[in-house]
Amino acid sequence: MGSNMAENHPVGYRWPMKAREKGATIIHVDPRFTRTSATANLYVPIRSGSDIAFLGGLINYVLTHDQWFKEYVLAYTNASTIVSGDYVDAEDNGGLFSGYDPQSGSYDNASWSYAGPPHGPARDETLQHPRCVFQILKRHYARYTPEMVERVCGSPKELFLQVAEVLTKNSGRERTSAICYAVGWTQQSYGAQIIRAAGILQLLLGNIGRPGGGIMALRGHASIQGSTDVPTLFDLLPGYLPHPAVIRGDDTLEQYMRESLVRGGYWSNLPKFVVSLLRAWYGDEARKENEYGYQWIPKLTGDHSHVSTSAAMADGKVKGFVVFGQNPANGSPHAGLQRKALTQLDWMVALDLYETETAAFWYAAPEGWKPADIKTEVFLVPTAGPGEKEGTFTNTQRLLQYHDKAVDPPGDARSDLWFLYHLGRRLKELYLESANPHDQGLRNLTWDYLPERPDPEYRIQDEPSAEKVLMEVNGYTVADHERIPGFERLKDDGSTACGVWIYSGVFPAPGQNLARRRNRTPGNYVDPEWGFAWPGNRRILYNRASADPAGKPWSERKKYVWWDAGAGSWTGLDVPDFPLGKAPDTPAKGQGTGMDLHSGSDPFTLKADGRGWLFAPSGLKDGPLPTHYEPLESPLSNDLYPRQDSPVAKRFRRTDNPISPPGDPQYPYIVTTYRVTEQYTSGSMSRWNSWLSELMPEMFAEISPELAAEKGIENLDWVVVSTPRNQIECKALVTRRVRPFRHNGNLIHEVGLPYHWGYKGLVTGAMANDLVALSEEPNVYIQEDKALTCNLRKGRLR
Amino acid sequence: MTGGNFSLPHGNSPPPLAGEGQGGGSAGTAGYYDYPVVRRPVWTWEVPAYFWLGGLGAGAFVTASLAQTFGSADDRRIAADGFYVAAAALLPCAPLLIGDLGRPERFHHMLRIFKPLSPMNLGAWTLTGFTPLAFARAGLHAADTGLLRGPLRALVGLVPRRLTELTGCLLGLTLAGYSGVLLGATNVPLWAKSRLLGGVFMASALSSGSAAVTLQAARRGAPEATLHRLATVESAASLGEMAILTGYLVQSGKAARPLTTGRFAPPFWLGAVFAGGLLPLLLHGFARRGHSRTVRSLSTAAAMCSMIGSLALRWSIFEAGKDSSEDQSASFDLSKAGENLGGCGSSI
Amino acid sequence: MIDGYKRLMNLEEPPPPKKAKGFFTDTSLCIGCKACEVACKQWNQLPADGFAITGNSYDNTGHLGATTWRHVQFIEQAKANGSRQEQRWLMMSDVCKHCANAACLEACPTGALVRTEFDTVYVQQDICNGCGFCVPACPFGVIDRVPKESTFEVGTAHKCTLCYDRLKDDMTPACAKSCPTASIQFGDVEELQQRARQRLGELKARGESTARLYGMPEGKEAAEVGPLHAFFLLLDKPEAYNLPEVPRLPRKTMAERYGWSAAVGIGFAMVAALVFRGGRQ
Numbered sequence A: 001m002g003s004n005m006a007e008n009h010p011v012g013y014r015w016p017m018k019a020r021e022k023g024a025t026i027i028h029v030d031p032r033f034t035r036t037s038a039t040a041n042l043y044v045p046i047r048s049g050s051d052i053a054f055l056g057g058l059i060n061y062v063l064t065h066d067q068w069f070k071e072y073v074l075a076y077t078n079a080s081t082i083v084s085g086d087y088v089d090a091e092d093n094g095g096l097f098s099g100y101d102p103q104s105g106s107y108d109n110a111s112w113s114y115a116g117p118p119h120g121p122a123r124d125e126t127l128q129h130p131r132c133v134f135q136i137l138k139r140h141y142a143r144y145t146p147e148m149v150e151r152v153c154g155s156p157k158e159l160f161l162q163v164a165e166v167l168t169k170n171s172g173r174e175r176t177s178a179i180c181y182a183v184g185w186t187q188q189s190y191g192a193q194i195i196r197a198a199g200i201l202q203l204l205l206g207n208i209g210r211p212g213g214g215i216m217a218l219r220g221h222a223s224i225q226g227s228t229d230v231p232t233l234f235d236l237l238p239g240y241l242p243h244p245a246v247i248r249g250d251d252t253l254e255q256y257m258r259e260s261l262v263r264g265g266y267w268s269n270l271p272k273f274v275v276s277l278l279r280a281w282y283g284d285e286a287r288k289e290n291e292y293g294y295q296w297i298p299k300l301t302g303d304h305s306h307v308s309t310s311a312a313m314a315d316g317k318v319k320g321f322v323v324f325g326q327n328p329a330n331g332s333p334h335a336g337l338q339r340k341a342l343t344q345l346d347w348m349v350a351l352d353l354y355e356t357e358t359a360a361f362w363y364a365a366p367e368g369w370k371p372a373d374i375k376t377e378v379f380l381v382p383t384a385g386p387g388e389k390e391g392t393f394t395n396t397q398r399l400l401q402y403h404d405k406a407v408d409p410p411g412d413a414r415s416d417l418w419f420l421y422h423l424g425r426r427l428k429e430l431y432l433e434s435a436n437p438h439d440q441g442l443r444n445l446t447w448d449y450l451p452e453r454p455d456p457e458y459r460i461q462d463e464p465s466a467e468k469v470l471m472e473v474n475g476y477t478v479a480d481h482e483r484i485p486g487f488e489r490l491k492d493d494g495s496t497a498c499g500v501w502i503y504s505g506v507f508p509a510p511g512q513n514l515a516r517r518r519n520r521t522p523g524n525y526v527d528p529e530w531g532f533a534w535p536g537n538r539r540i541l542y543n544r545a546s547a548d549p550a551g552k553p554w555s556e557r558k559k560y561v562w563w564d565a566g567a568g569s570w571t572g573l574d575v576p577d578f579p580l581g582k583a584p585d586t587p588a589k590g591q592g593t594g595m596d597l598h599s600g601s602d603p604f605t606l607k608a609d610g611r612g613w614l615f616a617p618s619g620l621k622d623g624p625l626p627t628h629y630e631p632l633e634s635p636l637s638n639d640l641y642p643r644q645d646s647p648v649a650k651r652f653r654r655t656d657n658p659i660s661p662p663g664d665p666q667y668p669y670i671v672t673t674y675r676v677t678e679q680y681t682s683g684s685m686s687r688w689n690s691w692l693s694e695l696m697p698e699m700f701a702e703i704s705p706e707l708a709a710e711k712g713i714e715n716l717d718w719v720v721v722s723t724p725r726n727q728i729e730c731k732a733l734v735t736r737r738v739r740p741f742r743h744n745g746n747l748i749h750e751v752g753l754p755y756h757w758g759y760k761g762l763v764t765g766a767m768a769n770d771l772v773a774l775s776e777e778p779n780v781y782i783q784e785d786k787a788l789t790c791n792l793r794k795g796r797l798r
Numbered sequence B: 001m002t003g004g005n006f007s008l009p010h011g012n013s014p015p016p017l018a019g020e021g022q023g024g025g026s027a028g029t030a031g032y033y034d035y036p037v038v039r040r041p042v043w044t045w046e047v048p049a050y051f052w053l054g055g056l057g058a059g060a061f062v063t064a065s066l067a068q069t070f071g072s073a074d075d076r077r078i079a080a081d082g083f084y085v086a087a088a089a090l091l092p093c094a095p096l097l098i099g100d101l102g103r104p105e106r107f108h109h110m111l112r113i114f115k116p117l118s119p120m121n122l123g124a125w126t127l128t129g130f131t132p133l134a135f136a137r138a139g140l141h142a143a144d145t146g147l148l149r150g151p152l153r154a155l156v157g158l159v160p161r162r163l164t165e166l167t168g169c170l171l172g173l174t175l176a177g178y179s180g181v182l183l184g185a186t187n188v189p190l191w192a193k194s195r196l197l198g199g200v201f202m203a204s205a206l207s208s209g210s211a212a213v214t215l216q217a218a219r220r221g222a223p224e225a226t227l228h229r230l231a232t233v234e235s236a237a238s239l240g241e242m243a244i245l246t247g248y249l250v251q252s253g254k255a256a257r258p259l260t261t262g263r264f265a266p267p268f269w270l271g272a273v274f275a276g277g278l279l280p281l282l283l284h285g286f287a288r289r290g291h292s293r294t295v296r297s298l299s300t301a302a303a304m305c306s307m308i309g310s311l312a313l314r315w316s317i318f319e320a321g322k323d324s325s326e327d328q329s330a331s332f333d334l335s336k337a338g339e340n341l342g343g344c345g346s347s348i
Numbered sequence C: 001m002i003d004g005y006k007r008l009m010n011l012e013e014p015p016p017p018k019k020a021k022g023f024f025t026d027t028s029l030c031i032g033c034k035a036c037e038v039a040c041k042q043w044n045q046l047p048a049d050g051f052a053i054t055g056n057s058y059d060n061t062g063h064l065g066a067t068t069w070r071h072v073q074f075i076e077q078a079k080a081n082g083s084r085q086e087q088r089w090l091m092m093s094d095v096c097k098h099c100a101n102a103a104c105l106e107a108c109p110t111g112a113l114v115r116t117e118f119d120t121v122y123v124q125q126d127i128c129n130g131c132g133f134c135v136p137a138c139p140f141g142v143i144d145r146v147p148k149e150s151t152f153e154v155g156t157a158h159k160c161t162l163c164y165d166r167l168k169d170d171m172t173p174a175c176a177k178s179c180p181t182a183s184i185q186f187g188d189v190e191e192l193q194q195r196a197r198q199r200l201g202e203l204k205a206r207g208e209s210t211a212r213l214y215g216m217p218e219g220k221e222a223a224e225v226g227p228l229h230a231f232f233l234l235l236d237k238p239e240a241y242n243l244p245e246v247p248r249l250p251r252k253t254m255a256e257r258y259g260w261s262a263a264v265g266i267g268f269a270m271v272a273a274l275v276f277r278g279g280r281q
């Protein structure tokens, strides 16, 4: 659901296909009948933007049919926890939760917290208390009936019920079901909440922490997982440590480290991670007296996400732009605005394998700008491709896999690491003598990544060593530079250094790069010696939940990690994701910090209360329970609540970013954007390749025969698709794989647009992102490009 | 699509979206969109030109040879010019054949092996064998008429007359007939559906070949009786051609549509059937009742019609065959169970 | 002299035969990713055929040809009554069938088309003179000749080699290697046939009533061209995939064709003899 796995993860999809052959049931829920739908056992259509209604319907079904996994839910989730008396649910408040401030358009989530003392929330094990999570959940989803699902999602009721039956029958002690999603869920104005809804469902069915269960994010680019772990994200430091922010009051390291208390559970170790990180970055200059250099880290002053930065850039507030392996002039929302933003820069450096739309905007953009009128100075730096450099890829399973360099990159092309290293080196040289406090961070950065001996086999001799970087990532004791075996060893006294705590253990000793491992382990399908999974080589997170509260596997078939009373230790097929010696019957201590607060049967170690959160008392900006809203642009009004759309999603109300109102007759159709197997994202990697380009040579709009008939459009006719932002022309691909949805007797048409074409490459074509609005989901700042509205007519632009 | 124990919505095969316009597995037919089942032949104009000339030359040689053996003195004298015709017609054959190859410089690979199973290999060997025979026999004729003198004449004198004619006839007939078999030995519906195409091409070769002899005879001022006999021989070939062509069209059925109703219908009906078959028969019929002058011009006209018709026949069947290769439903018909077994079967 | 002739004609002794190799392409496992199509082009360095959308589902290459040796078909099927509950999207990776009795090979006048030691059908590029006869001879529309104006191996006939070069080095063909779902299975033909029979049984037992094998020794499609060494499990009748019901082997009717031709020739000769004879009296 929310992913077209067969088309976008074809190699990974071999496993579902294998499972299907062994009797598993594959269900695909998607607005379009795709290659995944075609190979699934059951395809269920869903109107774009209505996933929460669908999942809410499933949650309601599980609850009302009493199909939830009782022992699991009781012991491992916060079902019994009692929520504060101040809490008002969206059901009772027109779709808004308590704490909403219409002025700022944001929530104060104080009222969502647990009742009772923070360290020992009140619980009602009978689940009868009206304010216990279980009862709140029941009430919240009571109206998400199969009939409502059919109405909101356009999914036929029988099919919905079939899904519900398959899922409930296939969950429990003996069986598990997995949910896979990708950007069909995330690229919505409430994407995080959709995933939360799936989380609730999986917790209720006992599908988390167990083999064959889980919610799998099918990550996009090679190592996009890695770039979230060692983040390219503006609001995180490596290993999901929050980036210090002015608004949170992270003025001192001390204040920043309060976060560890807020987060609780294993996060109580945060000070160790952060101090070790600072030690890795600033070496001996990071001392207790100077807060280990904490002040050298710039503090966030607000939303500096990609979308927001683009908006600021368009307003001339950004001077320079280094773009590594990204193509915003085509791949990012409101591409026209992105291109305009590029014209406002003083300089731009594009590092890429190809000349992308971004790199070529100054002479090739459809706006027809004259190069002479562009003030931006553009540098296109050729980079090395994956085979031309060494390093790790972190895949969807959090598995780090090391790859070697096969050949030197051609000509002047250099690896990104080379570019960054030498840029840093030169900057450091430039600021060597500076006494300006601003420059001390740069001056004090450890920057020693050149190999002791360059590989004589290669022409490029000043290539930094990726293994040296990995060594720093792994961590070491400062005194003797001995590498540490894992993050358990990290200290908050400055005696250890570690670049990315969650990766610690990947390179525990010279010559032991565990990401290089490619060993099968006969008899253990987990294959723990293939690569290295973070954290600590655990393949399934929270795998303590694969055993019952007493530490015995829920079922022999599904045994994974269990308590070995004889040895007094957790053991199993995987590395137990739990304190090894903590017996199942260990009671929670009422006092203390972190893990002390968890009992031996609280598997969710990163959570403050050790439980899986059906109800999220904190951490989310848009509500503790997923609630159905319409997308920011929708032809329909919300069937469930007076509140139409997400109250906290960011809209970017600017004249150059108009958004059509609900039910706008000028833009009556839903439009969704996506990928096809044959092309890759903005196309800059695939549209230069003749073998791929011939397979999908031209931009097209997929429309149903019904819409085609209504508009007098024949297959392959030119059509113009428009939104209030822009309009594009492409060929119509009329197919029954696309269908209209019925809503209150009306047909709601959906138009499908791949987003792979642009103005550079062997094959070129219109950019779907010219149509998409700037918008942000409030938690992760992603644009909504999976559901918007458009109009469509036969013909061409000119 | 499969698997699991659940009764699921798409287990059974729905009918394809036949004739339902876009998005279906096919529009109107049972096949995969409107893509052809077989590949379109890559041959170009050189091939029908070669078939025509080769057939004509062979036909002329055979006619001339038969006249040598069975004819009167006049017939022999007059018809011997047929050997010139044969040699002249064969002259461009090899270049045409080679010119159509994707890699002409490798023409000799045709003779790399002897593989009569391949009509094309057989044809190459036949042409290779027949061409020198035709030239040798033409040389003899030249020697006979005093056109050739000196040592060349002596050399030509060594050629065994009868043996050359006999083997020449066998090779000539092979050359005249294999082309239709070659086209038939494909999966192009128009060429392959009926098994008579070899016969059609043979008849056409003989009618055009004998017509060429007639033409030359008329030009040389042959006696009326000889002209009449040649006309009879030619008409017999034409009649045979019309008969077997009718059989061919009937057997081909719908597969013949590209020829009978497609863009090649005009050259086929007007050129091949009318000008090449009916008109010569008519003209020869008139000639029979005319005076010697009209006989000569009528015969000339008839012979020219026949030769042009023969070219039209080769060309239109050849080109229409290319279109027919794209006729998906004809391809399916051709390969229907029970459709293509039987006949003389698998004796080769 | 003989050696010189052999050299001129590129005549070589064939290597000793080995076990027959081939493909079992199970379309019920195909996800239409076209990895096979691309892997084939990459391994064999084949050029693209052009860049135009066909409007025929996701198939923009259309058919096999001189520079497309694997080709993935996309067949959209839905109920005509507008209900989409029973729609299917069949995908099938097509390839040269490596027929046991190969029409192309029999047609080839130069011997460029040979049967290799792996019992596959292979075009020797240095022998082929581009006569083009194999092209219409193949009942499946597989082999084709590169146009005379082209940047790639001008004028010779091409089709799947069954990765002869890889097989010689004990490697799996590129297409099978890249197929993520084992829709393309490579191996010993006999073993694959066994596997296919078993697989069909499984699918039938699961209620996949329209599944069938195409190209097995026992199938009627083998009547003339013999078992296909690249054979298929299909989910609809062969025509839906543009496969002929009973692929024809031209050889089978050739005698009759020569017969008719000869009859006409002999008939003519007799008539002409009689006519000329008549003139002698």
Ligand SMILES: Nc1nc2c(c(=O)[nH]1)N[C@H]1C(S)=C(S)[C@@H](COP(=O)(O)OP(=O)(O)OC[C@H]3O[C@@H](n4cnc5c(=O)[nH]c(N)nc54)[C@H](O)[C@@H]3O)O[C@H]1N2
Binding pocket: A001, A002, A003, A004, A005, A007, A008, A009, A029, A030, A031, A032, A034, A046, A047, A048, A049, A050, A051, A181, A182, A183, A184, A185, A218, A219, A220, A221, A672, A673, A674, A675, A676, A677, A678, A679, A680, A681, A682, A786, A787
């Ligand atoms: N071949 C290929 N593979 C790729 C990529 C590529 O470009 N080409 N890109 C890679 C990247 S970067 C990523 S992030 C992943 C993305 O992988 P996916 O998430 O699978 O990618 P999409 O095709 O964008 O979207 C998936 C599906 O969401 C459906 N959809 C649209 N709206 C909705 C909705 O409201 N609800 C639900 N449930 N579904 C909806 C679309 O119809 C589409 O089929 O793929 C990766 N893999």
Ligand SMILES: Nc1nc2c(c(=O)[nH]1)N[C@H]1C(S)=C(S)[C@@H](COP(=O)(O)OP(=O)(O)OC[C@H]3O[C@@H](n4cnc5c(=O)[nH]c(N)nc54)[C@H](O)[C@@H]3O)O[C@H]1N2
Binding pocket: A183, A187, A220, A221, A324, A325, A326, A327, A328, A330, A331, A332, A333, A351, A352, A353, A354, A356, A383, A384, A385, A386, A416, A673, A674, A675, A680, A681, A682, A683, A684, A685, A755, A768, A769, A772, A785
């Ligand atoms: N409408 C719409 N828009 C979308 C999406 C959607 O579904 N719909 N999906 C979104 C998603 S999930 C994603 S991930 C983005 C992708 O959007 P972008 O990241 O902007 O697009 P890509 O084409 O993937 O750009 C990656 C670039 O990296 C270059 N590259 C590859 N390897 C290297 C390397 O080693 N070093 C360097 N320096 N460069 C390299 C490639 O040549 C390519 O130009 O698009 C997003 N935009």
Ligand code: SF4
Binding pocket: A008, A009, A010, A011, A012, A222
């Ligand atoms: S492109 Fe790479 S990551 Fe994506 S499916 Fe293929 S092999 Fe996997």
Ligand code: SF4
Binding pocket: C096, C097, C098, C099, C102, C103, C104, C105, C121, C137, C138, C139, C140, C141, C142, C143, C159
């Ligand atoms: S499928 Fe066609 S090209 Fe392939 S071996 Fe058979 S006849 Fe030859």
Ligand code: SF4
Binding pocket: C104, C107, C108, C109, C110, C111, C112, C113, C123, C127, C128, C129, C130, C131, C132, C133, C134, C135, C145, C156, C157
């Ligand atoms: S084109 Fe080449 S391979 Fe085909 S029949 Fe002719 S010589 Fe043989």
Ligand code: SF4
Binding pocket: C039, C040, C041, C043, C044, C069, C070, C095, C159, C160, C161, C162, C163, C164, C173, C174, C175, C176
């Ligand atoms: S076997 Fe080799 S040549 Fe044949 S289709 Fe596969 S990859 Fe291409």
Ligand code: SF4
Binding pocket: C029, C030, C031, C032, C033, C034, C035, C036, C037, C072, C091, C092, C093, C178, C179, C180, C181, C182, C183, C184
């Ligand atoms: S690689 Fe396999 S799954 Fe992909 S299209 Fe080819 S046969 Fe189908």
Ligand SMILES: [Mo]
Binding pocket: A183, A219, A220, A221, A224
């Ligand atoms: Mo992505």
